[in-house]
Amino acid sequence: MAKLDMNPGETMIGSGQMSLYQKQGLTKKPFQGNVFVTNLRACFKISMMPGLEMDLPVADIKGFSVGKIALFTAVTIHSKDGKEYPLTGFPAKKLQDWLRQAGVQEI
Numbered sequence: 001m002a003k004l005d006m007n008p009g010e011t012m013i014g015s016g017q018m019s020l021y022q023k024q025g026l027t028k029k030p031f032q033g034n035v036f037v038t039n040l041r042a043c044f045k046i047s048m049m050p051g052l053e054m055d056l057p058v059a060d061i062k063g064f065s066v067g068k069i070a071l072f073t074a075v076t077i078h079s080k081d082g083k084e085y086p087l088t089g090f091p092a093k094k095l096q097d098w099l100r101q102a103g104v105q106e107i
Contacts, residue, residue: 004036004043013037014098018089020044020053021069028069028086035087037098042077044085054085063107064099066092075099078107 004015014037019030033046033053042061044054054077062078072088075095079085087095096106 004038004045006038007040010038010040013039013101014091014094016089016091016094018044018087018091018095020046021074021086021088022053030088035089035091035095037095037102039102042099042102042104044087056085058102058104061099061104063105064096065107066096077104 006012015034017032018035019032021028021030031046033044036043041055041057043052046053056077056079060080062080064078065076067074067076069086069088073092074086074088075092077085077087
């Protein structure tokens with residue numbers, strides 16, 4: 001499991017292995033990695049890649065929605081600037097609880 005470099009005053013709410021869907025040409029392709037939700041931000045790190053693909057302070061998150069991608073439950077995190085981060089994987093139900101604990105509303 002990947003580790004997240006924590007900021008002072010930051011506490012981990014939850015983390016798990018998931019896939020982030022990103023646009024590749026005309027379709028969206030899943031990238032394996034780890035999602036992290038802390039009291040201050042939501043992050044996603046793609047496996048075998050340096051840096052964070054998503055690093056959103058809670059204040060910059062508009063909310064999250066729940067839907068389906070193929071047969072899988074997808075939790076999409078919506079940023080206030082209009083970006084969307086669809087995530088699938090076994091912790092999808094837990095991710096919803098982690099986001100609520102961080103103060104993010106379902107939309």
